Amino acid sequence: MTIKTFNPNKYGLAFHTTTPQLGISIGNFVDNNRSQVWDLGRDLSVYLHQSLGEFLQPQTWQDLEFIAVAKGPGGFTGTRIGVVAARTLAQQLDIPLYGVSSLAAVALAYVNTSKEILAENNNQNNYFIAVQMKARQEQFFVAIYRFLLQDNSLQTYLPDTIMTIEEWQKTLSNLKQPYQLIKAPNNLADTVTSVLELAYQQWQKGRVTSWLEVLPFYGQHPV
Helix, strand or coil: CCCCCCCCCCEEEEEECCCCEEEEEEECCCCCEEEEEEECHHHHHHHHHHHHHHHHCCCCHHHEEEEEEECCCCCHHHHHHHHHHHHHHHHHHCCCEEEECHHHHHHHHHHHHCHHHHHHHCCCCCEEEEEEEECCCCEEEEEEEEEEHHHCEEEEEEEEEEEEHHHHHHHHHCCCCCEEEEECCCCHHHHHHHHHHHHHHHHHCCCCCCHHHCCCCCCCCCC
């Protein structure tokens, strides 16, 4: 597979709004990468666009090569606000938009802090990362990823879904492969750099996603 080369004068922008925190990350993947997290609470919708505009500087909207957004799972209102804003910006700028799973971002954040452990346990790319996040009514949002050591990427083994704890435990017991179970932290916005990295990996592989294709994931009621 041909890996595309990123123009260092262009940038990827990612934001994470699935909790009351706002996380934004921007980078050219060479020498200019930065991120920030704000605890906005109920004011997230009020300050989202202002925060994006201020954080973007000194870059401009025209400097962006693509946008990425955490598409859930997470809080209903925050997830919807973020995806709608990302779709609008990508449409107006006519650039690709990547919707990234909140659980995949958690998995990659774990990978990036556990390289040595994963290298020791990686057996022909059959090492799995299982992620769970509390949902509603004794249920969990869950997903499973296969970690590929050679390019620090994730392959989706079990896409985002919702299960009872009993169903999840049965799924894990049937995995029959080494795995690490990760519980999603409360501060999901801190993984916004992983949202950007996962989108960049997609861009490098030539996978372009239109804003029309990016929808929020709510669990029981996807839209």
